[in-house]
Amino acid sequence: MEIQITDEEIKNVKNDLNNAKQRVHLVIFRTNHSIDDKPSMSLITDYQTFLNAKNKFDHSDLKIIRDILPVTDNLACWAIMQHKLATHDYEEKAVIINKLAFFTNQVLLENKLPSNS
Template identity: 30%
Template sequence: MTVSLDKDKIETLRQQLFEANRVSHFVIIEARAKVSGATTEIVTDYNNYLNMRQENGASFDFSILRDILPITDNLVYWAVAQQKLHSIVDEESPERDEAINDLEMYTQKVMEDNKL
């Protein structure tokens, strides 16, 4: 785990997520590949869910598993991990691998928070 936040930073980020939640609330979705039937669960915001559905609807069926997520510490860590991964340019770096691992771990923790 490479994401480290103190209590003040968590609270600041939680407030930012509350604000973001007002614009486009957080959801957990499932994407099911139409050909293989493989599924993946994704934490995202509602607007991004709509974009994914529009852009990838030919290949995937999308459904919302949990709507309007609570802003937990794990969601804060998930958001930091997601932002960190998106900021990494080098696709073949150990830092990117760590960021992917962090994102997977915090995604799982958000799933557990939401009983999925």
């Protein structure tokens, strides 16, 4: 099953992200293996969620590596996949997770960071 993203969706989400920057901003942070014994990776989230995770995993080394991300088509696609992951059936989740990983890596590359393995 292929998950499609239309140009109109991207345009609308980019507008939403730009408007939301007044209240909340997105960051890229790096995880540390001490959280769950998995390799470090870079993730995208809003700043408040990052702070909540950092407080929850106080023994870990979560570090913001890019603050206040530029709103790009890839970031909009990442946001669309995040939303779809929370709202779609279990059968579609594997495809959505793969797309989410793809767009996460695209955003990382746009921000001159190495992609996740």
